[in-house]
Amino acid sequence: MPDARPDTVLVDRIFHALGDRTRREMIERISHGPVSVSQLAKPLEITLAAVVQHLQILEESGLVRSEKVGRVRTCRIEPAGFAAVEEWVSERRSLWESRLDRLGDLLAE
Amino acid sequence: MPDARPDTVLVDRIFHALGDRTRREMIERISHGPVSVSQLAKPLEITLAAVVQHLQILEESGLVRSEKVGRVRTCRIEPAGFAAVEEWVSERRSLWESRLDRLGDLLAE
């Protein structure tokens, strides 16, 4: 990924994080409640090391937060990140829907 | 990308499509109104061929629709796809927010 305007960097990271199915599965799991890294890894057929790497990307995107107590790291959802996605999507959609070009479509038919 | 349950395939394609910044820029552009492929390519510093390839991925995801009349292909937003994203995101978020684990967090502090 090349550089971009500062205000898009966040969105970039979020969508990149969500672009991988394994990471979405991890989010799925975490959204049902806090889980440790090894619990998170169990249903996935990849190594623990790979899971840790995915987790790092999820944390950098701000979608997930984690905290280590003792030797176990517990993962939680960070709702703010999700709000940013909804915002981006609904913004683009409403932009389109508010257009009157639809009218042109009808006339063209 | 490996296989997945049939009902997740759509979501997979959508998030994969949104995972690329160039494709999001294309969506950005299209959401302001219908555009031809070459118009779409102009601000992007990649070849027309690359744009066409991105467009194909966007169409397969259901986020964009296009139609060719004469020699020009015009691209439009397909709002239904966007709704699917919002649904997925808000579902995960509300799942988390409705959890009472927050209570546990407070007690732990």
Place this chain on the structure above:
DNA sequence: TTTTTGGTTAAGTATTTACTTGACAATTGG
């Protein structure tokens, strides 16, 4: 204290993916 559990880090491999080039087809303008 020894072992097991849970996690981290670095380095390398292999697959995906974005992108280019070049050759081509078809519509439109001069």
Place this chain on the structure above:
DNA sequence: CCAATTGTCAAGTAAATACTTAACCAAAAA
């Protein structure tokens, strides 16, 4: 008719990214 525009397709390249292995550390259990 000839040329420019608009797009398509196939094949190859280069870069990004997912994943593994292996060595390691700290906390908890036996």
